[in-house]
Amino acid sequence: MRKSEHSHRPRGQRKDGSRDAAQDTPEAPQVSPEALAFNKPQTETAAPAPEPAHSPLRRKLLTYWRLTRMHRPIGIFLLLWPVLWSLWIAGHGAPRVGVVVVFVLGTVLMRAAGCVINDYADRNFDPYVSRTRDRPLARREIAPEEALRFFAVLVAIAGFLVLTMNRLTIYLAFVAVPLAIVYPFMKRYTYLPQVYLGAAFGWGVPMSFAAQTNALPPVVWLLLAGVVLWVLVYDTEYAMVDREDDLEIGVKSTAILFADADRIIIGLLQVLLLVDFVLVGREANLHWPYYAGVAGAGLLCLHQQYLIREREPAACFQAFLANNGLGATLFVAIAADYLLYA
Helix, strand or coil: CHHHHCCCCCCECCCCCCHHHHHHHHCCEEEECCHHCCCCCCHCCCCCCCCCCCHHHHHHHHHHHHHHHCCCCCCHHHHHHHHHHHHHHHHCCCCCHHHHHHHHHHHHHHHHHHHHHHHHHHCCCCHHHCCCCCCCCCCCCCCHHHHHHHHHHHHHHHHHHHHHCCCCHHHHHHHHHHHHHHHHHCCCCCCHHHHHHHHHHHHHHHHHHHHHHCCHHEEEEEEEEHHHHHHHHHHHHHHHHHHHHHHHHCCHHHHHHHHHHHHHHHHHHHHHHHEEEEEEHCCCCCHHHHHHHHHHHHHHHHHHHHHCCCCCCCHHHHHHHHHHHHHHHHHHHHHHHHHCCC
């Protein structure tokens, strides 16, 4: 409003002639022009402060962080435990530090890459699933082409790490990448994508033995079979969370295939898993600490059965998460065995 308009209208009177409550308030104390200038509101003296220059970059990094699910590290641990089991058995309790470092970093990178390619494949399904609708690709926070480039970068970095290993490990790595790429698309064509995921997650077992021993002894294949069974168990529990949504959008899973027999089949798979763990112990000449760990794993399987008894999605998800404890229990048992009997 211009100064001339203020000078010809009485205090407290609006432009239309009406009066307001301001006319009944006492006169404000006189303030010097210098003080008035000093205390002017910021909106009158300067434009709003611009956003920090790093904020777009920060938003992009946070998007990548969520895309790779680094804020939910359960997938890293479930992928890492079989690798650590294998390295400790192959190294008789003392694997080479360099090999351990490479495989831990490689596990983190490949799990991140797996999340990216999975979300790329499911970008048109995830918006219709309650658990996944907030993922970056589902929300269109990142372009599909950009996600693919990011996937390629992650795989390339993991590949450079593998190049520091021996030739057998490098050859086996050429199998790992196709397994990671193809898995997300399997749920469109088969009700057994969890079996394929087991092969993808378990491929770190032969790679670990190859890196540590430059050989693939029989225990490798027993342990790989155990990982496939384990993944089939916990990823079916995971799929039980989304079963209703998956039925609506046409995505296939073992949870849908097993239907009302899901708990029984999961229980049978858990029994086979424990039997396989016993066979691994015999083949690797392990002792009572290891078998105590297998017994502990059996108790954890019973706990999972209790959690999924009503097939409630939240409880099924807790059963899935509980497998981190199973993997840790078996690793501690293997490490303790070699510590006591090496």
